[in-house]
Amino acid sequence: xxxxxxxxxxxxxxxxxxxxxxxxxxxxxxxxxxxxxxxxxxxxxxxxxxxxxxxxxxxxxxxxxxxxxxxxxxxxxxxxxxxxxxxxxxxxxxxxxxxxxxxxxxxxxxxxxxxxxxxxxxxxxxxxxxxxxxxxxxxxxxxxxxxxxxxxxxxxxxxxxxxxxxxxxxxxxxxxxxxxxxxxxxxxxxxxxxxxxx
Amino acid sequence: xxxxxxxxxxxxxxxxxxxxxxxxxxxxxxxxxxxxxxxxxxxxxxxxxxxxxxxxxxxxxxxxxxxxxxxxxxxxxxxxxxxxxxxxxxxxxxxxxxxxxxxxxxxxxxxxxxxxxxxxxxxxxxxxxxxxxxxxxxxxxxxxxxxxxxxxxxxxxxxxxxxxxxxxxxxxxxxxxxxxxxxxxxxx
Numbered sequence: 054x055x056x057x058x059x060x061x062x063x064x065x066x067x068x069x070x071x072x073x074x075x076x077x078x079x080x081x082x083x084x085x086x087x088x089x090x091x092x093x094x095x096x097x098x099x100x101x102x103x104x105x106x107x108x109x110x111x112x113x114x115x116x117x118x119x120x121x122x123x124x125x126x127x128x129x130x131x132x133x134x135x136x137x138x139x140x141x142x143x144x145x146x147x148x149x150x151x152x153x154x155x156x157x158x159x160x161x162x163x164x165x166x167x168x169x170x171x172x173x174x175x176x177x178x179x180x181x182x183x184x185x186x187x188x189x190x191x192x193x194x195x196x197x198x199x200x201x202x203x204x205x206x207x208x209x210x211x212x213x214x215x216x217x218x219x220x221x222x223x224x225x226x227x228x229x230x231x232x233x234x235x236x237x238x239x240x241x242x243x244x245x246x247x248x249x250x251x
Numbered sequence: 252x253x254x255x256x257x258x259x260x261x262x263x264x265x266x267x268x269x270x271x272x273x274x275x276x277x278x279x280x281x282x283x284x285x286x287x288x289x290x291x292x293x294x295x296x297x298x299x300x301x302x303x304x305x306x307x308x309x310x311x312x313x314x315x316x317x318x319x320x321x322x323x324x325x326x327x328x329x330x331x332x333x334x335x336x337x338x339x340x341x342x343x344x345x346x347x348x349x350x351x352x353x354x355x356x357x358x359x360x361x362x363x364x365x366x367x368x369x370x371x372x373x374x375x376x377x378x379x380x381x382x383x384x385x386x387x388x389x390x391x392x393x394x395x396x397x398x399x400x401x402x403x404x405x406x407x408x409x410x411x412x413x414x415x416x417x418x419x420x421x422x423x424x425x426x427x428x429x430x431x432x433x434x435x436x437x438x439x
Contacts, residue, residue, distance in 0.1 A: 064265070065262065065267055066265075069272065076343040077276075078338060078339065079276045079279065079280040080276060082276075082279055082280070082331075082335050083262070083272070083275065083279065085331055085334050085338075086303045086304065087262070087307075089304075089307070089334070090310070093322060093330075103322070107322075107326075110330065111334045114334045114337075114338070115334070115337055115338065115341065119341065183323060188312050191309055191312045191313065195313075209264060210309075210310055210313040210314060211313060211314075215266070216264065216266045227266075231257065231261050232257065235256065235257040238260055239256065242305045242306065242309070245309075245324070246305075
């Protein structure tokens, strides 16, 4: 399985970074929304406490915002952000007189592997149950999707293919792929909302 | 609304154009303002941020992003607003950038001053080296016949002294010419 696209297409990020540089703070909101999950996931691998994870994630984004005038775009925005997150998490450990792990988490491992020796896991039983329930809803929803939606979203999320690649595989226009992926996500979202309401 | 959500879905996948990005930006900003002003979102856009974060949670679950999926969409949303508010309080990146770039002219002046100093020193050094290296500079008079006889010429008869003076004067002239040609650099 290919890892989901990380910086495969940086042009959108570059546009947003450029907007932020010109003084448009709203553009940074989109970057937060886009990478918040990943940053939490990475920071969560260094720190156990959920409050610390959220604080350090927030600090990561603030540091990135302050440093954005110096971001030269030589690497993808996410790669740059990832480094800030790791350093901020390590500094947090040092400030709490705890030794940061000697092993650095790989940029892909940090996001997509379930377990690691250097990681801490303070998941509460309630959180674990909620996670498990949500996953069940998501995967059941995917199974129940019409096949063209299921295939499109699976190729995108599991295999990390671009819309163009999916369009070739499914023999349909890129616009159709885009629409199918969106409809699949929307259908899953509705199921999650129903779960939350129950 | 569905169109905007579709744009947002495409944005998550980096499959969006600049105009759509701008639209999504505007809507998210509006929703944020509504939440800040009224405490809740209003109008059609009220669930855009929630949907965005839900879509990201779906991705997280499907891609096994372990820690992040333990945080609910509501917690993600609260965190987003927290971070966004903190960013609002920051000076704009434009101002930050100016504070960085404002140092550049100072650095430029420092470099220019250093360069000027180096050039002056080099020029001074060239002048000093001229007076040291060149035998018989411009203000050194050629040896005249009949002037006081140098110690090394005393043992010679008058004709030989004359020839030797001529030789030394010619040598002096050639040396001056050679020095002048050394100072003129001709790259071609």
